[in-house]
Amino acid sequence: MPDLTAPLAGSLDDPERARDLARMKRLATGLFLLAAAVFLACVLVGEDAGAWVGYVRATAEASMVGALADWFAVTALFRHPLRLPIPHTAIIPRKKDQIGASLGTFVQENFLTRAVVEEKLTTVDVPGRLGGFLAAPGRAERLAGDASAVLTALTSLLRDEDLQPAVASLVDRKAHETPAAPVLARVLELVVEGDRHQEVLSAALRLLARFLHENRLVFRAQLGDASPAWVPDWVDDRVFDKVFAGLQGFLEEVGADPRHELRRSYDARLRAYVHALRTDPDTAARVEDLKKELLEHPAVRAWSGSLWTNAKNAVLAAAADPDSELRARIAALIGDAARLLQTDPTVRELVQRHTHRVAGYLVERFSGDLADLVSSTVARWDTDETSRRIELQVGRDLQWIRVNGTVVGGLAGLVIYTIAQLLG
Numbered sequence: 001m002p003d004l005t006a007p008l009a010g011s012l013d014d015p016e017r018a019r020d021l022a023r024m025k026r027l028a029t030g031l032f033l034l035a036a037a038v039f040l041a042c043v044l045v046g047e048d049a050g051a052w053v054g055y056v057r058a059t060a061e062a063s064m065v066g067a068l069a070d071w072f073a074v075t076a077l078f079r080h081p082l083r084l085p086i087p088h089t090a091i092i093p094r095k096k097d098q099i100g101a102s103l104g105t106f107v108q109e110n111f112l113t114r115a116v117v118e119e120k121l122t123t124v125d126v127p128g129r130l131g132g133f134l135a136a137p138g139r140a141e142r143l144a145g146d147a148s149a150v151l152t153a154l155t156s157l158l159r160d161e162d163l164q165p166a167v168a169s170l171v172d173r174k175a176h177e178t179p180a181a182p183v184l185a186r187v188l189e190l191v192v193e194g195d196r197h198q199e200v201l202s203a204a205l206r207l208l209a210r211f212l213h214e215n216r217l218v219f220r221a222q223l224g225d226a227s228p229a230w231v232p233d234w235v236d237d238r239v240f241d242k243v244f245a246g247l248q249g250f251l252e253e254v255g256a257d258p259r260h261e262l263r264r265s266y267d268a269r270l271r272a273y274v275h276a277l278r279t280d281p282d283t284a285a286r287v288e289d290l291k292k293e294l295l296e297h298p299a300v301r302a303w304s305g306s307l308w309t310n311a312k313n314a315v316l317a318a319a320a321d322p323d324s325e326l327r328a329r330i331a332a333l334i335g336d337a338a339r340l341l342q343t344d345p346t347v348r349e350l351v352q353r354h355t356h357r358v359a360g361y362l363v364e365r366f367s368g369d370l371a372d373l374v375s376s377t378v379a380r381w382d383t384d385e386t387s388r389r390i391e392l393q394v395g396r397d398l399q400w401i402r403v404n405g406t407v408v409g410g411l412a413g414l415v416i417y418t419i420a421q422l423l424g
Helices: 015-045 050-079 096-110 114-121 126-135 139-157 160-177 178-193 196-214 216-226 231-257 263-281 280-296 298-305 307-320 325-341 345-380 383-423
Strands: none
Touching: 015 139, 015 383, 050 126, 050 216, 050 383, 096 345, 114 345, 126 139, 126 325, 139 307, 139 325, 160 280, 160 298, 160 307, 178 196, 178 263, 178 280, 196 216, 196 231, 196 263, 216 231, 263 280, 263 383, 298 307, 325 345
């Protein structure tokens, strides 16, 4: 008989479990050896020593039989007893792949089902747990940092030489495909509705007045050059001062009077232009031609080509800065989500319901794949390694079978021998 007390080889990095298994093997083997020693002593003493010898001998003999039978049964699960190729032994090594397939099917049919998962989820406060997780102190900031790190890693995987022309082409195509006249009409409508066009006119008048004042000498020189040589300079001065003062006064008058006729004319013309943009094909065509000319300008094309690089650099800089607005906004969103998940009944019910739906879909969609993962993983295991793995997990409990077999066998032998003596 092999050395049943030898430590388990290949403990698979669990020395405590391996020691427990070896200890149980020594206990079971020790009981067998004790029964054998008692049996041998009874044989040497002989029945002349008294009737009790027969009872003890029968008990020891049955204990040895029970111990050997159960040792054979337990050993046959993992290997050939005594290394003999006895039929129907080494069951786990021989049936490894079938065990893996059966295990995968068992898990799929009994655990990975929509009914089981949904029943379990009804006992779990999913939004509450998720909200509690997100609301933990410092969690929002850490998750914001993690999100920024993921974003940085993602952008580093993208090649600028591939994305830059793609982004430029997308922007260019969208700009060409979008009609300019309706967009311009809507912008002007918003300006007019908010009376911003009058504010723009007022600002323009102030700028024009300042420009004229700052360049007064230049305009006076221009008038002097254009005036005939026979006209005296003092005449030119008086004419220029009168015209210049009148122009400045007119600009101040228009700027100060919100009901000035020029403002009403300006408002009417702007509204008429907005109407023409929406209804007149010629006006819309002129705007479209201007848009195309603008889009084809080298400066605009260079700007559209740099969009990806500029956006990426801005995002990366914000992601790397712990105090950036991007980090702060992500953390704030996470904090808001945590509060809603914990307090808002509508959000909680929505999350709980969709969790059931998503979990059920994932189980139905991927349960077969998970079962295949179990069976294929077991199939890839080495045969001996599989036996060691399983024996390491359940072998300690199986050794109790040997212990129980030794004890129960002895008691059964004692009962049988006693009955035989009574009947004899």
